[in-house]
Amino acid sequence: MELKVRTKEAITNPDQIAETFQAIQRAEDEIDRMKEKCWVVGLNTKNFIVYVELVSMGTLNASLVHPREVFRFAIMKGGVSGIILVHNHCSGDTRPSDEDLSLTKRLHDAGKILGIDLHDHIIVADGPGYTSLKKNGSFNDHRKIGQAGGPSGGCPFSFEQGSAGNEKHRTGGHEWQE
Numbered sequence: 001m002e003l004k005v006r007t008k009e010a011i012t013n014p015d016q017i018a019e020t021f022q023a024i025q026r027a028e029d030e031i032d033r034m035k036e037k038c039w040v041v042g043l044n045t046k047n048f049i050v051y052v053e054l055v056s057m058g059t060l061n062a063s064l065v066h067p068r069e070v071f072r073f074a075i076m077k078g079g080v081s082g083i084i085l086v087h088n089h090c091s092g093d094t095r096p097s098d099e100d101l102s103l104t105k106r107l108h109d110a111g112k113i114l115g116i117d118l119h120d121h122i123i124v125a126d127g128p129g130y131t132s133l134k135k136n137g138s139f140n141d142h143r144k145i146g147q148a149g150g151p152s153g154g155c156p157f158s159f160e161q162g163s164a165g166n167e168k169h170r171t172g173g174h175e176w177q178e
Contacts, residue, residue: 010047011084014122014132017041021086021124033126036063038087040070042080043119050080060090065103067110074116082117083107086124094123094131096138104133 011017025033038056041049053073056063065087074080085107087100096104104121111118120134133139 011041011043011049012047014120014130014135017084017086017120017122018124018130018132021088021122022128022130025088025124025126032057034060034090036061036088036090038063038065038085040073041084041086042074042077043082043084044079045081047082051077063087067107070107071110071114071116075114080116082119083111084119085121087121088124088126090126092125092127094125094129096121096123096131096133100133101138104138 009016021039036058037054038058040051040053040055042051042053044050051073055069055072056065058064070083070085074083085104100121100123104118107121108118120132120139122133123131
């Protein structure tokens with residue numbers, strides 16, 4: 001499923017993405033909120049959103065994600081220079097699992113081959129707070145991701161701002177609809 005997203009500003013930090021996806025989570029019915037989902041946000045060279053696609057809807061604690069589906073829209077649509085992976089943890093715990101870290105490494109490696117940067121992997125939950133693997137340093141730890149320097153490539157994002165956990169959640173300059 002592709003969401004239609006209109007942005008009035010470039011994506012420059014993970015707070016913008018987390019706020020948008022927390023709003024999407026709150027708008028879902030209770031049953032779907034309790035399923036793990038994985039979305040891909042495709043960005044152009046100026047970091048405006050080209051598309052948002054739900055690539056997987058799983059069960060309470062798992063979602064099957066493969067690089068083939070993650071990069072499919074980016075390749076088909078063209079004009080996409082980078083992606084952000086977003087998924088939810090139904091448990092409310094936004095810390096990345098070993099599987100999350102492994103997937104991030106696979107997507108980074110696949111993106112390098114395709115010439116499409118993986119800018120971040122963001123984990124949201126039902127409620128405030130999120131985890132940005134870029135912001136928390138997981139991208140820079142070669143033991144976690146697999147390569148010194150991390151998968152950010154030339155990622156122009158600035159991740160020095162505070163966590164969205166203490167802020168009111170709103171969609172900001174982003175509008176979305178199914």
